[in-house]
Amino acid sequence: MNSANAPVWIGVDVGGTKVLAGVVDESGRVSRTARRATPGRRVDIGQVEDALEAAVLEAADGATIAGVGVAAAGFVDAPGERVMFAPHLPWQGEEVRRRLSERWGVPVVLDNDANCAALAEWTYGAARGATSAVVVTMGTGIGGGILMAGRLVRGANGMAGEFGHMQVVPNGHPCECGGQGCWEQYSSGNALVRFARQAMGEQPSVLEEACGGNPDNLTGPMVTDAAEEGDLVARQAFASVGDWLGIGVANLVAALDPEVVVIGGGVSQAGDRLLEPARNALQRSLVGAAHRGVPPIVSALLGPEAGLVGAAELARRAGDQPRR
């Protein structure tokens, strides 16, 4: 892995469907990326490591690797050693950090993808310069990260930021986690589709045609496109998801009082269609809104690369420490 180039820091985001690696420079810019399909949950962990390695090597493109940060879509333990559980990956308690570091002969750091995305937004993106921030990542579900006094709050088990499973409706909609009424059942990509599906029978909508008459085929992007075209059912689905977003954010703000709230993830690409109802709900729901600063709710800036940017940043910070 030697070359005449300067050593590079690489971040790699291991999601449910794809592994995305990239070289990240000191200003958070991603200069080369490479992707592989995620081998899936029921394979040997060696196959996942092979996919990571292929993506990392392609991104490095022959440059010396200074260190690798791994952002995993799963629960990472407090020391950042193991992936304890991941719904779409075969890791179940393996020492992922040590295994990859030994395999590659370079320093490796590991954290969950939402924490990495939060760190990236704080270092280079929408929360830059804030002393405290809450970052909510809305994809299929909700992930999150908390930044306080200059640090990621990782928690006693490394599981801080699991905002999606805060209960907002007693005996509410069943959640994959086994609970009921979790926030992500009302504010996420899945919730967007469910709300649209429920309303489709009640009034005319271009979604009927988009899903070929079968609501089971409805997807988030179909709802996003229909809302863009002015479809009322799709717009109402965004309004509902946005309202619930603001209610949940109000709960986090009551507890944490952050300087800024950043919304990232795929659903956040809808921008103000999602964020305006969220801001209204925050103003309405937040205790003492008249007697305090209400934090702005802003869009994440780093897009789908936030996870790998944050992972590379973690690796760089870890690498910088011995030199200080």
Add this chain to the structure above:
Amino acid sequence: MNSANAPVWIGVDVGGTKVLAGVVDESGRVSRTARRATPGRRVDIGQVEDALEAAVLEAADGATIAGVGVAAAGFVDAPGERVMFAPHLPWQGEEVRRRLSERWGVPVVLDNDANCAALAEWTYGAARGATSAVVVTMGTGIGGGILMAGRLVRGANGMAGEFGHMQVVPNGHPCECGGQGCWEQYSSGNALVRFARQAMGEQPSVLEEACGGNPDNLTGPMVTDAAEEGDLVARQAFASVGDWLGIGVANLVAALDPEVVVIGGGVSQAGDRLLEPARNALQRSLVGAAHRGVPPIVSALLGPEAGLVGAAELARRAGDQPRR
């Protein structure tokens, strides 16, 4: 304020009904206390300052005062200068810290009572030795404090820890804050009385006699005593409040993943009658409970003096800083 004695640190807790001052030694022990009635909301702020001064001087008992910490039942701004709003006190944005410090000629620090209680429990009480803790104070409502990486999380506006106004029931019971379905409407001294009152008509209860046949006269201590005697209505009220306590704690643990959760305040004196249903609800409601450490829910140790102990501790820490 001079004497032959060593200088003393004093904490004073300014609550809705009483002002309680005490001398607090380096191991968190309270050696002398003094109390005054709180003059109430509609008086001149000079009268509140007079009451504080009388309590502080009586507690000092002629000793030199090294510094005073003030724990206020209200919203304190982020720098710890002003009480922005207090439902039971006349302060509305006054620079309480500076005024008292100038009046007394000694260093004064100011924070809200729940933060002070949390700091006390962490320094000397039930959260001692933990790297992170959530402290929930259950009185008439719910207050709270968050401790992370060795520090109180105060928030951008000094308003972190307002757990009581996290919404747990959409369109739920109206709250004094103007919201609906706030956590403290289901888990607090007020909720305990409301639950008991609702159930009184439905089955026989010693509470009928305790309140003289008028449910409007029911109080928290009556419910506590009746539960002690085995009254089923009272015990069910505690079970409900405890269950809701655990649901709200599960939300906080999902977000913050603390090492320990401490329950203080008057209602917590019921001990396991409150905490056992809370532990069961936490185990049931917490995401990934099977894959993680579930934090213990424990009783606060410092009782009604926690606020003044924490306030004195804040003053001592502030006083120690220049010497370091």
